[in-house]
Amino acid sequence: MKSSRLVSILLLLQTRGRMTAAQLAEELEVSVRTVYRDVEALGAAGVPLYGDAGHAGGYRLLDGYRTRLTGLTADEAEALFLAGVPGPAAELGLGPLLAAAELKVRAALPARADRISARFHLDAPGWYADADATPFLPAVADAVWNSRVLTVRYRRWREPTDVERRLEPYGLVLKAGRWYVVAGPGPRTFRVDQILELLSLGEEFTRPADFDLVAHWTAYQRDFHARLHRGEAVVRLAPGRTLPRARTLTTEPDGWTRAVVPIESVGHAHGEFLRLGADVEVLQPAELRVMIAGTVRELAEKYGNFTHDSGH
Incomplete structure (x- = not known):
């Protein structure tokens, strides 16, 4: 564990430059006292590491010094495949491995690693759904x-x-x-x-x-x-509006498109089509059209009574 931490200190200083003992301790999740001992061990091993006192001080490596300890272990290489999804990597118990792998990549390819991380980010969960509890x-x-x-x-x-x-x-x-x-x-x-x-x-x-x-x-x-979408709806779509798996029937003179859309059920389609607002008009089935029309009337009545002076 200590040898891995010593390598991490070397790589952190190589990739980030000067760092204080407090910054190193926070990064490595150890005490400042432990950082002091590790720095002494590195110095005793001949690593050209220097400490500067003062407000702008901290530890740094001799200019031009670069460690070659950037090879990935097998576990770190596996974890690196989840580099774009650090949250799920942590859920899988691979957080520390991923951090170590990323640090080694940054040490070996600093410019490219920074360029990629600055331009690409994957956020897997949906907007409005809480994360599922997955203790197992x-x-x-x-x-x-x-x-x-x-x-x-x-x-x-x-x-x-x-x-x-x-x-x-x-x-x-x-x-x-x-x-x-x-x-x-x-x-x-x-x-x-x-x-x-x-x-x-x-x-x-x-x-x-x-x-x-x-x-x-x-x-x-x-x-x-295929199992889920056992029904179909005929709809009109506003110009430029498309829907997944929609089958276009015709484009009408006003620019709207008539299409057939697979649906799971009338109830489910009711909510999905309402999300599209005025960009879609449901023609069939009649039950779905009536259901949406009823909801629209209720909304119109509710918001039609709203005024800026209502206090709500």
Whole structure:
């Protein structure tokens, strides 16, 4: 642990320049006293490290000195694939590994690493949904890494809701801020936040050699949408407005487009189309058109009575 910390101090000073003991302590999550001891150890080892006193002081390396200790360990290299999603990496228990890997990349390629991090950022969760509680995610991830069999108590949407399952976890997928585990036999897909209890049997399984997680997930989503969208709605779309999976029928003289859109249900489509406001007009089914018209009337009555002097 200490040797890893000493390397981290070297890399921090190499990439950031002068840093105070307090800054190093905060970065490494240790005490200032520990930083002092580590700095002394580096000096005793012959590292050209100097401390400047005063308000603008701090530790720095001799100008021109660069360490070659920038090789990634296997675990750090694996964690680096999640560099764009630090939150999920931490959920998986890979936060420290990811930090160490990023530090080594910055030391080896400072200009390129800074350029990338300044221009690209991935924020996976949705805007209005709270993050799901996934207390068993690290255990599931460990089973994925090490091909370990799990037994879980799982809550599903249909009766009986709570069931026991034996899982051979092939991979994890993060979709819109929600974690899913794809597991054999099957394979089948389970929401990690719906796992109520988990036990690792210590038994290994053999992951199918031909299993492709990305290909499986793509097919799973396609089949899911096919099962989900069993109905259709005929709508008019404002010029420039498009909808996913919409099939255009015709473009009308006023520039609006008439299209057929797959829908999950009338109730679900009601909320989805209302979000588009005046950019969409539902023509069919009649039940959906009547439902939206009723909601629009209620909104018009509610907001029509609003005045700036109402005090609300």
